[in-house]
Amino acid sequence: MxxxxxxxxxxxxxxxxxxxxxxxxxxxxxxxxxxxxxxxxxxxxxxxxxxxxxxxxxxxxxxxxxxxxxxxxxxxxxxxxxxxxxxxxxxxxxxxxxxxxxxxxxxxxxxxxxxTFSSYFTSFLVNGEIASxxxxxxxxxxxxxxxxxxxxxxxxxxxxxxxxxxxxxxxxxxxxxxxxxxxxxxxxxxxxxxxxxxxxxxxxxxxTRLLVVPDRLRLEIGFQNAIAAELVEAVPGVKRIGALTIARDVDSTEDLLGMIMTSYSLAGVAAAVRR
CATH class of the missing domain: 3.40.50.10780 (Dipeptide transport protein)
Incomplete structure (x- = not known):
């Protein structure tokens, strides 16, 4: 076990x-x-x-x-x-x-x-719902x-x-x-x-039972400042859906975690630029 x-x-x-x-x-x-x-x-x-x-x-x-x-x-x-x-x-x-x-x-x-994952994120949704x-x-x-x-x-x-x-x-x-x-x-x-x-x-x-994993996963992240959203927007597949918010559709949990970590890292760069 x-x-x-x-x-x-x-x-x-x-x-x-x-x-x-x-x-x-x-x-x-x-x-x-x-x-x-x-x-x-x-x-x-x-x-x-x-x-x-x-x-x-x-x-x-x-x-x-x-x-x-x-x-x-x-x-x-x-x-x-x-x-x-x-x-x-x-x-x-x-x-x-x-x-x-x-x-x-x-x-x-x-x-x-x-x-959710970072204090740089002010909102975090997966398929339109708040996600932990x-x-x-x-x-x-x-x-x-x-x-x-x-x-x-x-x-x-x-x-x-x-x-x-x-x-x-x-x-x-x-x-x-x-x-x-x-x-x-x-x-x-x-x-x-x-x-x-x-x-x-x-x-x-x-x-216990497994969660059902949707075929498509839509990630939406809100940031503290526009610089973070601009940096993340440069990632292929990302769309800007507001001044401080981005979205990206992925088809695997590996890509979901990868997008989260990329967003976290770029938000950290944005925070350093603002200092």
């Missing part, structure tokens, strides 16, 4: 402010510790549920946040960026289930530190034949996952009280819940 774990930071218990999620913030080292320990809880639960192999993908920001020497040594770790498939890097068809730990609400919705990182990564997983068995984070993303992913288990570790405010479980209780959730998800993988 091979288990894939993608770990973000914004949905970790005890994390709720920008100061915690950006390298250099005074709260960042504490958030690294919280993220590492909650990841360990998921790894432990996966093995208790019957996993024979666990691969963890550090999926937050620069994707080198986890404290390697404190991770459960039974798991392997993918870290660093850029990665071709971003938060889904390393997920192949030989995995049996994917677990999404520390995930958060999408751009355009309420939730703790809500965004969990949803995009679940579509990619479905093309590999891998179901999503667990999503952990705040009440908003857990509610979205329960409505969207057939058979998924969720672990709510905090309740959103604003963009940078939350009512959180203690990290100790959150880890116990994540461990139990991961164990149940691996044991109950036969009750």
């Amino acid at each position: 091979k288990v894939y774990i993608s770990v973000d930071m914004e949905g970790i218990a005890g994390v709720a402010t920008f100061d915690q999620i950006f390298r250099g913030g005074t709260g960042y080292p504490r958030a690294q510790e919280l993220m590492t320990q909650e990841t360990n809880a998921a790894i432990e639960g996966a093995f208790e549920g019957g996993a024979t192999e666990v691969l963890v993908n550090d999926s937050h920001g620069t994707m080198d946040n986890l404290l390697h020497e404190r991770l459960d040594p039974r798991a392997r770790l993918i870290f660093g960026s850029p990665k071709a498939f971003c938060m889904a890097e390393g997920l192949t068809s030989d995995f049996d289930v994917a677990l999404y730990v520390g995930y958060h609400a999408p751009a355009g919705s309420e939730g703790v530190l809500a965004h 990182e969990a949803a995009v990564n679940a579509l990619f997983a479905a093309t590999r034949g891998v179901p999503v068995g667990l999503v952990t984070g705040d009440d908003v993303i857990c509610g979205i996952a329960e409505r969207s992913f057939p058979g998924v288990r969720t672990v709510e570790v905090k309740v959103a009280h604003g963009v940078m405010a939350a009512n959180s479980l203690s990290p100790t209780l959150a880890r116990a819940a994540v461990r139990a959730g991961a164990k149940a998800a691996v044991r109950g993988v036969d009750k």
Whole structure:
């Protein structure tokens, strides 16, 4: 039983402010510790549920946040960026289930530190609907034949996952009280819940189902400034549908993730130009 774990930071218990999620913030080292320990809880639960192999993908920001020497040594770790498939890097068809730990609400919705892939994006739609990182990564997983068995984070993303992913288990570790405010479980209780959730998800993988992947995927991204939209508009196939918004139709989840990463990178260039 091979288990894939993608770990973000914004949905970790005890994390709720920008100061915690950006390298250099005074709260960042504490958030690294919280993220590492909650990841360990998921790894432990996966093995208790019957996993024979666990691969963890550090999926937050620069994707080198986890404290390697404190991770459960039974798991392997993918870290660093850029990665071709971003938060889904390393997920192949030989995995049996994917677990999404520390995930958060999408751009355009309420939730703790809500965004989709980048704070440079002010809106993010797939086929006309607000889409979360969990949803995009679940579509990619479905093309590999891998179901999503667990999503952990705040009440908003857990509610979205329960409505969207057939058979998924969720672990709510905090309740959103604003963009940078939350009512959180203690990290100790959150880890116990994540461990139990991961164990149940691996044991109950036969009750999960794959998402249906549409034949065509239309990505729409809104940016903070027009320079970003202009740069992304230069990518073949991209159309400008407003001063700050672009759209592109793709026919695979690989191209979807590629367009997201390209947009993220060019938006970063635009932000640097404006400084």
